[in-house]
Amino acid sequence: MGIPRDALHDAVESGRIERIVRGAYRMVGSGSSFTDELAAIWKLTEPAKFTHERLRASEWDGIVVGGSTASALLEIGDLHLSPYRLYAPKRINTRNPSASFAKRTVPRSDVMFSHDLPVTRPERTVFDLVVDDEDLSLIADVLKDAWHANRDFDFKRLAGLLRSHYGEARAESLYRGLLEDSGLRDKEGTP
Numbered sequence: 001m002g003i004p005r006d007a008l009h010d011a012v013e014s015g016r017i018e019r020i021v022r023g024a025y026r027m028v029g030s031g032s033s034f035t036d037e038l039a040a041i042w043k044l045t046e047p048a049k050f051t052h053e054r055l056r057a058s059e060w061d062g063i064v065v066g067g068s069t070a071s072a073l074l075e076i077g078d079l080h081l082s083p084y085r086l087y088a089p090k091r092i093n094t095r096n097p098s099a100s101f102a103k104r105t106v107p108r109s110d111v112m113f114s115h116d117l118p119v120t121r122p123e124r125t126v127f128d129l130v131v132d133d134e135d136l137s138l139i140a141d142v143l144k145d146a147w148h149a150n151r152d153f154d155f156k157r158l159a160g161l162l163r164s165h166y167g168e169a170r171a172e173s174l175y176r177g178l179l180e181d182s183g184l185r186d187k188e189g190t191p
Contacts, residue, residue: 038069046061062106063092076146087106
C-alpha cells in the first residue's frame with residue numbers, strides 16, 4: 001500500500017512489525033492465529049483491495065479456500081491445513097511452496113466464512129476433494145464429520161455437483177461409495 005521497502009525493513013528490524021509472508025506484515029502485539037499465513041496468501045491475491053471490498057456479493061472475485069484446507073478450517077475430516085489449497089476462476093501462479101492454486105470457478109452460493117476467510121461449504125468441499133483426487137476413504141471421513149457437524153448437509157447438492165462434473169454413471173458410483181464408506185448410506189436415498 002505504498003510503504004517504501006526500506007521503511008518496512010527498518011520496522012521489522014526494530015521489532016515494530018513482523019513479516020507473515022513476502023508482502024504481508026502485521027504489528028507486533030496485534031495477536032496471531034494459526035490462519036495468519038493463509039489469510040495473508042488470500043489477501044495478496046488482490047492486494048489493492050481491502051477485504052471488505054472483496055467480500056461484497058457484487059464484487060465477488062471467486063478466490064476461495066477449498067479442498068483439504070477448507071476441510072481443516074471447517075474441522076471436518078482429518079486433513080492438513082497446509083499446503084494451503086485455494087481456487088480461483090483464473091490461473092494464479094505463486095512461488096510460495098505452502099500455497100497451491102487451482103483454476104476452478106466456485107459460485108458465491110457455495111461459499112461460507114470461517115476464520116474470516118471465504119471457504120467452500122461442506123458439500124462443495126467434499127466435491128472438491130474428489131476432484132482433487134484425495135483418498136476416497138479420507139473424503140468419506142470428511143463427509144461423515146460434515147453430516148455430524150451439520151445435520152442439514154445437502155446430499156442432493158453433493159450428488160448434483162458430482163453429476164455435473166463426472167456424468168451420471170461415474171457420479172452415482174462415487175456418491176454411493178462415499179455414502180457406504182462414511183456409514184451414511186441410510187441417511188439419504190437416491191439423489
